[in-house]
Amino acid sequence: MTWITKPKLHHPTLTKNKVGYTRRDYEGRISTLCAGCGHDSISAAIIQACWELDIQPHRVAKLSGIGCSSKTPDYFLGASHGFNTVHGRMPSVLTGANLANRDLLYLGVSGDGDSASIGLGQFANAMRRGVRMAYIVENNGVYGLTKGQFSATADRGSKSKKGVVNSDSPVDLVGLALQLGATYVARSFSGDKEQLVPLIKGAMEHGGAAFIDVISPCVTFNNHAGSTKSYDYVREHNDAVSRIDFITSRDEITTSYAPGELVEVPQHDGTTLRLRKLHQEYDPTDRLAAMTYMHKQQARGEIVTGLLYVDPLATDLHTALNTSEHALNSFNAAQLCPGSKALEKINAALR
Amino acid sequence: MQRTDTANPAWFHKVVDCQWACPAHTPVPEYIRLIAQGRYDDAYMINWASNVFPGVLGRTCDRPCEPACRRGRVEENNGAHPEPVAICRLKRVAADMKGAVKSRMPAVAAKNGKRVACVGAGPASLTVARDLAPLGYDVTVFDGEARAGGFIRSQIPRFRLPESVIDEETGYILDLGVTFKSGQRIDSMKALLAENYDAVFVGCGAPRGRDLDVPGRKEAAANIHIGIDWLASVSFGHITSIGKRVIVLGGGNTAMDCCRSSKRLGGADVKVIVRSGFEEMKASPWEKEDAMHEGIPIINYHVPKTFVHENGKLTGMTFEIVRAEYDAKGRRSLVPTGEPDAFFPCDDVLVAVGQENAFPWIERDCGIEFDQWGLPKLGAETHQSTVAKVFFGGDAAFGPKNIITAVAHGHEAAVSIDRFLHGEDVRQRPAPMTNLVSQKMGIHEWSYDNDTSNDARFKVPWAKAEMALASIKVEVELGFDAATAFKEAERCLNCDVQTVFTESACIECDACVDICPTDCLTITKNGDETDLRTRLTAPSRHLEQGLYVSGELKTGRIMAKDEDVCLHCGLCAERCPTGAWDMQKFRLDTTKAGSACRNGAQVKVREEVAA
Ligand SMILES: Cc1cc2nc3c(=O)[nH]c(=O)nc-3n(C[C@H](O)[C@H](O)[C@H](O)COP(=O)(O)OP(=O)(O)OC[C@H]3O[C@@H](n4cnc5c(N)ncnc54)[C@H](O)[C@@H]3O)c2cc1C
Ligand SMILES: Cc1ncc(C[n+]2csc(CCOP(=O)(O)OP(=O)(O)O)c2C)c(N)n1
Ligand code: SF4
Ligand code: SF4
Ligand code: SF4
Ligand SMILES: [Mg+2]
Numbered sequence: 005m006t007w008i009t010k011p012k013l014h015h016p017t018l019t020k021n022k023v024g025y026t027r028r029d030y031e032g033r034i035s036t037l038c039a040g041c042g043h044d045s046i047s048a049a050i051i052q053a054c055w056e057l058d059i060q061p062h063r064v065a066k067l068s069g070i071g072c073s074s075k076t077p078d079y080f081l082g083a084s085h086g087f088n089t090v091h092g093r094m095p096s097v098l099t100g101a102n103l104a105n106r107d108l109l110y111l112g113v114s115g116d117g118d119s120a121s122i123g124l125g126q127f128a129n130a131m132r133r134g135v136r137m138a139y140i141v142e143n144n145g146v147y148g149l150t151k152g153q154f155s156a157t158a159d160r161g162s163k164s165k166k167g168v169v170n171s172d173s174p175v176d177l178v179g180l181a182l183q184l185g186a187t188y189v190a191r192s193f194s195g196d197k198e199q200l201v202p203l204i205k206g207a208m209e210h211g212g213a214a215f216i217d218v219i220s221p222c223v224t225f226n227n228h229a230g231s232t233k234s235y236d237y238v239r240e241h242n243d244a245v246s247r248i249d250f251i252t253s254r255d256e257i258t259t260s261y262a263p264g265e266l267v268e269v270p271q272h273d274g275t276t277l278r279l280r281k282l283h284q285e286y287d288p289t290d291r292l293a294a295m296t297y298m299h300k301q302q303a304r305g306e307i308v309t310g311l312l313y314v315d316p317l318a319t320d321l322h323t324a325l326n327t328s329e330h331a332l333n334s335f336n337a338a339q340l341c342p343g344s345k346a347l348e349k350i351n352a353a354l355r
Numbered sequence: 356m357q358r359t360d361t362a363n364p365a366w367f368h369k370v371v372d373c374q375w376a377c378p379a380h381t382p383v384p385e386y387i388r389l390i391a392q393g394r395y396d397d398a399y400m401i402n403w404a405s406n407v408f409p410g411v412l413g414r415t416c417d418r419p420c421e422p423a424c425r426r427g428r429v430e431e432n433n434g435a436h437p438e439p440v441a442i443c444r445l446k447r448v449a450a451d452m453k454g455a456v457k458s459r460m461p462a463v464a465a466k467n468g469k470r471v472a473c474v475g476a477g478p479a480s481l482t483v484a485r486d487l488a489p490l491g492y493d494v495t496v497f498d499g500e501a502r503a504g505g506f507i508r509s510q511i512p513r514f515r516l517p518e519s520v521i522d523e524e525t526g527y528i529l530d531l532g533v534t535f536k537s538g539q540r541i542d543s544m545k546a547l548l549a550e551n552y553d554a555v556f557v558g559c560g561a562p563r564g565r566d567l568d569v570p571g572r573k574e575a576a577a578n579i580h581i582g583i584d585w586l587a588s589v590s591f592g593h594i595t596s597i598g599k600r601v602i603v604l605g606g607g608n609t610a611m612d613c614c615r616s617s618k619r620l621g622g623a624d625v626k627v628i629v630r631s632g633f634e635e636m637k638a639s640p641w642e643k644e645d646a647m648h649e650g651i652p653i654i655n656y657h658v659p660k661t662f663v664h665e666n667g668k669l670t671g672m673t674f675e676i677v678r679a680e681y682d683a684k685g686r687r688s689l690v691p692t693g694e695p696d697a698f699f700p701c702d703d704v705l706v707a708v709g710q711e712n713a714f715p716w717i718e719r720d721c722g723i724e725f726d727q728w729g730l731p732k733l734g735a736e737t738h739q740s741t742v743a744k745v746f747f748g749g750d751a752a753f754g755p756k757n758i759i760t761a762v763a764h765g766h767e768a769a770v771s772i773d774r775f776l777h778g779e780d781v782r783q784r785p786a787p788m789t790n791l792v793s794q795k796m797g798i799h800e801w802s803y804d805n806d807t808s809n810d811a812r813f814k815v816p817w818a819k820a821e822m823a824l825a826s827i828k829v830e831v832e833l834g835f836d837a838a839t840a841f842k843e844a845e846r847c848l849n850c851d852v853q854t855v856f857t858e859s860a861c862i863e864c865d866a867c868v869d870i871c872p873t874d875c876l877t878i879t880k881n882g883d884e885t886d887l888r889t890r891l892t893a894p895s896r897h898l899e900q901g902l903y904v905s906g907e908l909k910t911g912r913i914m915a916k917d918e919d920v921c922l923h924c925g926l927c928a929e930r931c932p933t934g935a936w937d938m939q940k941f942r943l944d945t946t947k948a949g950s951a952c953r954n955g956a957q958v959k960v961r962e963e964v965a966a
Pocket of ligand 3: 038073221222224
């Protein structure tokens with residue numbers, strides 16, 4: 005862990021975004037993770053994405069569970085709301101917070117242990133309910149914080165640092181998310197910010213449950229030969245299906261694309277996701293096709309990355325439950341207390 | 356781009372902006388750290404070895420290091436008014452707070468039988484003497500004046516530089532067994548050469564002040580003085596007063612010393628009047644500030660036209676008012692505005708419009724050739740004249756500059772003389788001595804203080820204005836106290852603690868790129884420099900600042916570091932899992948006269964890095 009605080013001094017050309025903040029304003033405290041941990045790169049990508057989206061830091065709630073990955077919300081968005089839940093319980097706490105205050109942007113940060121081992125049930129239910137949030141799993145295939153035991157996402161046949169071979173088959177979080185009804189599903193790699201930043205931006209602006217599985221090497225316990233979550237392995241087996249650009253209505257479109265190369269997905273808030281397909285045949289709006297492609301590639305040992313599926317007409321839990329349009333904390337006494345007449349009516353109905 | 360060749364000593368040297376800019380290449384950050392540690396003696400000796408006059412320069416240096424200092428660039432758009440580290444005034448701290456350093460002065464070797472004569476006892480000659488006397492050379496320094504120091508003693512007013520400091524620092528040199536022949540002006544180079552010295556060093560300065568030939572000059576001569584002659588007379592106590600109303604003509608440092616001296620000798624209404632614009636004046640910004648702080652107005656764009664007098668008694672001056680006009684090539688010309696001439700009444704005028712070289716004592720047929728500007732023809736680095744055993748340095752060599760340049764010349768000339776008298780080619784220059792050592796002490800511990808200070812530059816306290824103006828001998832600046840010196844020293848970024856990259860260890864995890872507070876680092880595909888500079892994490896603003904480029908990484912990309920605003924905070928090295936980045940202290944000492952500068956001590960032609 006680094007003992008000094010990151011110097012306040014910044015590059016002289018650092019610019020402010022529309023809401024008056026520099027990128028550095030979206031930082032948190034200095035990381036206590038191991039040097040070179042993939043999780044730190046994901047924090048940097050979140051910082052970049054929030055700055056680019058002109059997000060007001062106090063309009064974000066970042067929630068996490070337990071793990072090295074779940075510690076990271078301390079290292080970004082220092083001026084946002086935060087909650088560290090018990091191990092694996094981030095999704096339910098986030099769901100509650102979201103129901104109480106739908107006006108915030110929700111960022112769920114978790115690990116593969118936190119979401120696929122102890123918290124698998126929580127993960128599954130948040131996805132199927134369509135809780136509006138950007139759910140990021142920082143996936144290293146191990147329990148980093150407790151010294152590198154295999155987690156539930158470790159691939160069968162992959163080797164631990166000590167040479168033990170994993171014999172269990174892995175939980176495929178992306179497959180589950182697709183199956184359970186998530187409306188924005190992506191996979192990326194901590195070492196590829198060009199791909200990751202726009203994916204996070206898309207997820208944060210998405211109108212329903214958005215899930216990103218980010219392969220994030222644990223340099224200390226899972227970055228050796230024989231690991232399938234090491235920097236080298238992921239670089240060798242990365243099969244990117246698409247590159248996305250996140251386009252706001254004011255951006256000028258300058259590049260031209262060959263026919264069939266581009267998919268434009270209008271978002272609920274007027275922005276557009278522009279997908280540059282790297283595979284002609286890949287259709288990111290077809291859930292079934294996405295699942296099939298994924299499984300095929302997985303069997304060949306390839307790691308499919310990019311935006312795998314998006315439903316432009318996504319809705320969320322609030323729509324399903326027909327809840328009030330505003331955050332509960334915005335109601336005044338008159339709205340919260342319907343009066344004695346209403347009470348009498350209710351009481352009468354119960355007699 | 357090609358992989359950066361860090362084996363070239365110039366590469367890391369250039370990263371230490373201050374040391375690179377210092378003509379004598381003083382290891383600045385090294386002495387600043389020592390000051391922070393309270394090791395003033397050590398800080399002083401580092402300076403002494405490089406620049407010979409730390410106490411003098413800590414008060415008077417033209418400080419080319421400060422405009423170059425990285426801290427000034429780093430503070431841009433970071434709140435406070437951007438300011439470099441107070442490098443010069445920290446040097447003074449070392450000089451003021453040191454204990455007795457006499458015992459640390461070099462031992463003098465047995466005489467080697469060679470005799471060297473130095474003409475003039477200014478900083479250039481004294482540096483030659485300092486470098487050669489300990490080696491066993493029999494050095495004789497001649498000066499027309501009674502005491503050593505040259506212009507340091509005769510020109511720089513006492514309120515900027517107390518005489519005790521000059522005595523101390525010239526003393527250290529003269530005590531190295533140097534023979535000082537004071538009050539002995541050399542009248543003939545031929546006669547001097549006839550005395551069979553093995554080498555002669557000419558450090559006689561640029562002693563002639565330019566005059567201003569406009570109507571009334573002759574008639575009113577009694578109250579018109581040449582600036583540098585007048586300052587010398589003030590220094591030596593021959594002049595102790597001046598009229599109430601004084602006009603100083605000129606915009607250089609001499610003008611600033613003249614006006615501030617006048618203020619202290621009875622001038623109540625003192626003005627500086629200059630032809631050019633305020634910004635283009637030759638004086639350093641801080642000298643202009645100091646003068647204005649003392650209530651001296653600076654009137655610009657006024658070209659002197661006449662000295663007005665009544666029967667030979669000066670009554671004032673008239674000036675033509677001009678403005679600057681620039682042609683397509685950016686060349687300036689001063690054109691009259693058409694306004695009526697301005698008249699300023701006055702009792703005395705000090706003419707400080709420039710300085711010239713003059714060598715009336717060097718016979719033109721003695722073999723020493725001069726160029727069309729009256730300057731000796733010299734080797735640019737060797738300082739050797741067309742007579743092989745005669746060398747020039749300081750203001751006498753390439754025209755008037757400043758003390759630190761004179762010192763740098765002195766070192767180079769001493770190297771030339773030492774090689775020359777050992778029968779070696781003086782054109783071959785010795786490489787500097789360098790050393791690069793990791794500062795890692797533990798996983799997150801460094802042997803330097805890597806925590807960057809957020810403080811703005813501290814001001815040096817001044818004597819109260821009434822006191823300061825009451826006497827020409829009262830020093831205006833008081834110097835930092837120890838506590839402030841510590842805080843100012845902490846502003847230094849330790850630019851000599853270099854970020855050193857080993858590409859074979861890099862796993863491209865981005866940790867360094869992410870942590871860098873000033874966005875210096877980029878991992879990207881290679882390209883030529885112009886292209887690469889457009890693809891960096893942060894825009895590249897200063898093309899003269901190096902791009903440190905690695906060889907190919909595993910993915911075929913390269914690591915590029917823009918050296919421009921690196922804080923040397925070491926976070927890249929702390930966040931690197933494999934130690935691909937390391938913080939290593941680079942020490943560079945220019946090679947001085949002595950065995951190290953001679954053949955056999957790996958003499959290389961000095962390499963320079965292309966900007
Ligand atoms: C008013 C004024 C203020 C200045 N202030 C500063 C300042 O603040 N900081 C700074 O860095 N620089 C300053 N300078 C410039 C600086 O003083 C000179 O650049 C520097 O002193 C040059 O050093 P030198 O060794 O070449 O010669 P000098 O210092 O000029 O010394 C030459 C010596 O040679 C002697 N001499 C000359 N001819 C003979 C002869 N024939 N025989 C014997 N002796 C001879 C002279 O008497 C003199 O002592 C100032 C200059 C002036 C005029
Ligand atoms: C209820 C409970 N069980 C077990 C633990 C021990 N524990 C702490 S972190 C962790 C695993 C974290 O793994 P992951 O979510 O993958 O995070 P990583 O450290 O790999 O980023 C475990 C099992 C705990 N804190 N709480
Ligand atoms: S143990 Fe692994 S996951 Fe945890 S901080 Fe270290 S490298 Fe990152
Ligand atoms: S910050 Fe320190 S080392 Fe860097 S240029 Fe300035 S004085 Fe020199
Ligand atoms: S030392 Fe490293 S982290 Fe610090 S400013 Fe320089 S390049 Fe950036
Ligand atoms: Mg994990």
